Amino acid sequence: MSTVIDGKAFAAGLRERVAQAVKIIGSQNGIKPGLAVVLAGEDPASQVYVRNKGKQTAEVGMNSFEHKLPMDTSERELLALVARLNNDAAVNGILVQLPLPTHIDESKVINSIRVDKDVDGFHVENVGKLFIGEDSLVPCTPAGCLMLLKDHIGDLTGKNAVIVGRSNIVGKPVSVLLLREHCTVTIAHSRTRDLPAVCRQADIVVAAVGVPELVKGDWIKSGAVVIDVGISRVKGKDGKSKLVGDVDYAAAMEVADGVTPVPGGVGPMTIACLLRNAVIATCRQHGIEIPSVIT
Numbered sequence: 001m002s003t004v005i006d007g008k009a010f011a012a013g014l015r016e017r018v019a020q021a022v023k024i025i026g027s028q029n030g031i032k033p034g035l036a037v038v039l040a041g042e043d044p045a046s047q048v049y050v051r052n053k054g055k056q057t058a059e060v061g062m063n064s065f066e067h068k069l070p071m072d073t074s075e076r077e078l079l080a081l082v083a084r085l086n087n088d089a090a091v092n093g094i095l096v097q098l099p100l101p102t103h104i105d106e107s108k109v110i111n112s113i114r115v116d117k118d119v120d121g122f123h124v125e126n127v128g129k130l131f132i133g134e135d136s137l138v139p140c141t142p143a144g145c146l147m148l149l150k151d152h153i154g155d156l157t158g159k160n161a162v163i164v165g166r167s168n169i170v171g172k173p174v175s176v177l178l179l180r181e182h183c184t185v186t187i188a189h190s191r192t193r194d195l196p197a198v199c200r201q202a203d204i205v206v207a208a209v210g211v212p213e214l215v216k217g218d219w220i221k222s223g224a225v226v227i228d229v230g231i232s233r234v235k236g237k238d239g240k241s242k243l244v245g246d247v248d249y250a251a252a253m254e255v256a257d258g259v260t261p262v263p264g265g266v267g268p269m270t271i272a273c274l275l276r277n278a279v280i281a282t283c284r285q286h287g288i289e290i291p292s293v294i295t
Contacts, residue, residue: 002256005152011268018275019060021291033282034063035093036085041071046097056271075104079112086114093119093278119277131176137277142173144269145227152258156181162199164188165208170229174206207246217251226252226259229266
């Protein structure tokens with residue numbers, strides 16, 4: 001049996017360190033970080049996510065600014081709001097919750113956010129800096145995946161890593177972060193030939209494709225570490241709905257060295273890393289040292 005990689009517990013510890021960092025920069029510099037979250041539309045999952053972000057932002061001692069807009073908000077109105085937040089000195093981080101209503105160009109909105117306030121790490125300039133190895137605000141979910149891997153494994157040098165999924169939000173950024181840690185990285189996807197065989201070569205499997213329980217237990221090499229980013233709601237045998245990841249969790253636990261559960265694995269890390277990014281952004285904007293408790 002393998003170890004459960006407890007992202008919920010790790011995230012709680014990270015939030016505690018973020019709270020310490022907020023106190024440090026407040027006492028030494030008189031600055032209180034501010035995070036603005038923008039939600040357009042009525043998506044239930046997004047509403048829950050935004051509510052949790054606001055709650056946890058306040059809990060670590062930062063200012064939380066929530067902007068909830070109706071579904072019929074125009075692209076022009078949303079861009080105008082982002083422009084105001086860009087120019088607001090009290091706002092150090094801006095996150096526009098995705099997905100946006102279909103009549104709004106997500107790329108245009110994301111790239112309208114000031115680069116040094118882009119705490120989601122999705123702006124094309126932050127993405128480019130990440131890929132060429134310069135300091136940038138790193139996307140939150142990939143950053144959380146890396147933290148969990150390093151906490152569980154330690155030095156990742158020389159590990160064979162397979163990422164199942166090639167999205168701009170998770171798959172590609174995770175691949176770059178693992179390359180930085182000197183892993184040998186394979187990005188697999190829907191057109192990969194013999195995906196099970198590719199996964200069986202991996203010391204690390206990161207599943208981020210959005211297909212419930214795609215990765216079977218016999219795809220996992222004995223002793224590998226599995227990070228499950230997927231989350232889907234499916235009907236169980238009892239007819240009740242339940243949340244599952246992209247990995248057959250029970251089967252993977254029989255062979256892997258460590259597996260993240262769903263829920264309670266990568267999910268909690270995303271908001272914790274967002275809060276960390278907000279503190280980093282604040283420090284960079286003011287030209288002050290990032291507290292060592294979060295570096």
